[in-house]
Amino acid sequence: xxxxxxxxxxxxxxxxxxxxxxxxxxxxxxxxxxxxxxxxxxxxxxxxxxxxxxxxxxxxxxxxxxxxxxxxxxxxxxxxxxxxxxxxxxxxxxxxxxxxxxxxxxxxxxxxxxxxxxxxxxxxxxxxxxxxxxxxxxxxxxxxxxxxxxxxxxxxxxxxxxxxxxxxxxxxxxxxxxxxxxxxxxxxxxxxxxxxxxxxxxxxxxxxxxxxxxxxxxxxxxxxxxxxxxxxxxxxxxxxxxxxxxxxxxxxxxxxxxxxxxxxxxxxxxxxxxxxxxxxxxxxxxxxxxxxxxxxxxxxxxxxxxxxxxxxxxxxxxxxxxxxxxxxxxxxxxxxxxxxxxxxxxx
Ligand code: TRP
Ligand code: SF4
Numbered sequence: 001x002x003x004x005x006x007x008x009x010x011x012x013x014x015x016x017x018x019x020x021x022x023x024x025x026x027x028x029x030x031x032x033x034x035x036x037x038x039x040x041x042x043x044x045x046x047x048x049x050x051x052x053x054x055x056x057x058x059x060x061x062x063x064x065x066x067x068x069x070x071x072x073x074x075x076x077x078x079x080x081x082x083x084x085x086x087x088x089x090x091x092x093x094x095x096x097x098x099x100x101x102x103x104x105x106x107x108x109x110x111x112x113x114x115x116x117x118x119x120x121x122x123x124x125x126x127x128x129x130x131x132x133x134x135x136x137x138x139x140x141x142x143x144x145x146x147x148x149x150x151x152x153x154x155x156x157x158x159x160x161x162x163x164x165x166x167x168x169x170x171x172x173x174x175x176x177x178x179x180x181x182x183x184x185x186x187x188x189x190x191x192x193x194x195x196x197x198x199x200x201x202x203x204x205x206x207x208x209x210x211x212x213x214x215x216x217x218x219x220x221x222x223x224x225x226x227x228x229x230x231x232x233x234x235x236x237x238x239x240x241x242x243x244x245x246x247x248x249x250x251x252x253x254x255x256x257x258x259x260x261x262x263x264x265x266x267x268x269x270x271x272x273x274x275x276x277x278x279x280x281x282x283x284x285x286x287x288x289x290x291x292x293x294x295x296x297x298x299x300x301x302x303x304x305x306x307x308x309x310x311x312x313x314x315x316x317x318x319x320x321x322x323x324x325x326x327x328x329x330x331x332x333x334x335x336x337x338x339x340x341x342x343x344x345x346x347x
Contacts (some may be wrong), residue, residue, distance in 0.1 A: 011040040011189075012149035014047035014088065014140070017066035019098050022211035023286075024078060024196045024204035027254060028155055032191045036153065040085035043147050043318060046070060046311070049088050049095070053136040054119075054128065070307045072214050075297035080310045088143065090315035093322035097134070097142035097329065103167055104175060105138055109167065113137050114160050141165040145172075145183045145323045151190040162188040176332040197247035201229040210251045214295060218287050225283040230275045231268075241268045242277075248275070248282050255285040 013033060021030065036042055046066045054088070056068065066087060078085055088094055110116065111134070120128050140161050144152055152162050169183035174183065198210025205211070212224050230248055234241035243249025243264050252264050260281055267273030300307040310322065331337045341347050 008039070008041045009150040010043070010147060011036055011151045011153060012043045012045065012144050012147045012186075013153045014045040014050070014143055015053050015069060016208060017046050017062060017069050019061070019065040019068045020213050020215050021069060021072040021076075022204060022206065022213050024198070024211065025072075027196045029153070029191060030076050030078075032153055037079060037082040038104070040151065040170050043149070043321070044073065044078060044085050045061065045088050045143060045318070046068050046086070046090045047140075049139060050136060051306075052134045053130075053139070053165065054126065055122070056130070056132065060107055067304055067307060068152050070311050071297055071300045071304075072293075074207050074300055074307055074310065075293040075300065077293075077296075080314060084179055084314045084321075085315050086314035086318040087311055090312065091146075091318045091322050093146050093319065094134070094139070094142050096144045096326060097322075098139045100173070100329065100333070101138050101142055102135060102172055107167060108133075109164060110134050110137060113164060115157065134296050135166050137161045138168070141168045144186055145169055146325050147318075148184055148325055150175060150184055152186050153191055154344050155191050156193060159188050159190065162186060174243050178332070182332045195250055196254065199224050199228045199247075200311065201247040204210045212286065214290060214293055218289070218291075221282070221286050221290065222283045225274075226281045227288070228279060229240055234268075234271075234275060236275050238271050240271045243268050251282045252278075256281065256284075260285065 013029070014027065015025070018025075033042070033044060046069050048062050048066050051062050051065070055062075070085070070227055073085060074080075116134065116137075120133075122345060137160075140158075141164060144162070144165050152165075154156075154162060160223065166185040169181075169185050171183040172183055195203075198205065199212070200208065200210040202208055202210060212221060217225070225248070228248055231241040231243070231246035233245070243252065248267070249264065249268070252261055256264070263273070264278055268278060327336070
């Protein structure tokens with residue numbers, strides 16, 4: 001491990017194995033993670049057990065999807081020399097801590113997690129009335145606390161889970177800490193939510209089928225841009241438009257240089273440029289971003305075992321750290337694995 005690692009604050013975050021990642025995943029999380037590697041001691045986890053909280057009936061793709069996520073992480077520049085990249089299910093300590101947390105967590109705490117009710121109402125195609133689904137924020141708390149993480153980079157939607165994690169840490173410390181807290185109370189590091197529209201103008205999301213994938217080859221990126229929706233006020237080429245009301249304009253704001261942005265702003269508002277030209281510039285910006293990632297990705301696509309081995313080695317390092325925490329946890333609960341003589345006996 002790099003010198004000074006022990007003095008850096010520790011970060012843990014996780015991503016569900018949804019398969020290939022899209023630009024929304026990059027802007028909403030991955031890009032931010034890449035930028036944290038030097039400053040923090042980072043643990044990044046493919047949370048494959050979390051995938052089962054909603055998709056338990058068919059697990060045939062979990063491993064493949066996890067590997068795809070690993071490809072994209074490595075392609076985006078997460079560096080196994082700088083951070084620990086691993087699979088959740090390879091570190092059984094997460095499950096052990098989750099079990100212990102389940103003993104001390106009042107049901108009401110889980111039932112009032114905002115995502116719980118919302119998803120149970122919205123997702124109709126599968127039965128989410130399971131124990132695992134109710135408990136999944138607790139599994140997330142275990143993911144975080146088994147590393148005694150100080151900071152958790154997440155989007156807005158996950159802040160309530162980190163808040164719950166702090167409540168669990170506090171409750172555990174109150175029961176078992178004997179004046180010396182076992183767990184820190186981790187903070188959310190809110191990822192600034194850039195508004196990233198998909199090709200149909202709605203938020204980019206796998207479930208909407210409007211994504212641009214990090215692994216999309218240049219012609220696919222250009223084709224997707226061509227059919228992307230624009231400012232509805234620009235019906236004809238001669239109509240002026242407004243990049244602030246246009247999904248393509250939003251892409252420019254995130255991915256294009258200031259010069260290009262200036263040309264878009266001026267050209268769109270004066271009808272000096274057409275949408276086709278404007279979109280080709282947006283495609284240029286995306287291709288410039290994605291090219292180096294796709295270069296790095298090739299190596300892993302050609303030899304998936306390389307990526308597997310990197311995450312497998314990361315999982316060993318994660319187990320080491322998680323194992324240290326579990327020793328503290330068991331000791332605090334008077335359940336260490338060491339022999340202790342029954343009271344009143346000297347042996
Ligand atoms: N629940 C998170 C999500 O759906 C993923 C996740 C699991 C996570 N464990 C975590 C995020 C720990 C941060 C820290 O996006
Ligand atoms: Fe959108 Fe560009 Fe067309 Fe303006 S010129 S409406 S920003 S695509």
